Amino acid sequence: MNPRPPRSFYRRDAVTVARELLGLLLVRQLQGKRLSGWIVETEAYLGVEDLAAHTVGGRRTARNASMWGDGGHAYVYFTYGMHYCCNVVAGRAEQPIAVLLRSLQPWEGVQDMRIRRLRARRDTDLCSGPAKLTQALAIDRGLDGTDLVDGPDLFIERPRAIARPWGRIVASSRIGVQYAGAWASKPLRFHFADNPHVSRP
């Protein structure tokens, strides 16, 4: 069993957490089996001032409640009538910042992922997008608020030995937030250069 980062890992600013999540393993434990993938793409959402964040202007609703909680928990939301997206909550309670998990490099349970993602033609289609990875790993609103540090169903591991050399980290503007004015172009998306599992180059 790989060690998990402690609570203090998550209780930091969203950009730091977004960058340091790259190369860690997201694990979904389901029916006694592990589905997992290496985190290769993230986006930071900076809270009340961030025009692209669900908590902009201090918005606090039933949907985004877990974003207001302590770091190290999941914020899972439903959108476009059919998709779930999974965030890692950063900072401390009452500091509504988070990191959207955008892409994984599939690792364990790839065969199960293929069954959950029948539309994926290649393995680079399995988890190369925020709603693709939730479908592949069976993450839905039932996991909203789950504890990534201590929970049994969804968590993050940081193996002692590095699995592979990941290479350079690239920063770019976030995807799908064109409405956010000046915040749309800030370099808050992070991914490994030249990784084929990233949602788009």
Next chain:
DNA sequence: CCCGTGATTTAT
């Protein structure tokens, strides 16, 4: 390019 899809949010 366009559209499906329906919960969530905001405006009356």
Next chain:
DNA sequence: TAAATCACGGGG
């Protein structure tokens, strides 16, 4: 109550 929105994915 009603209307608009949407941190997307898949197909042309």
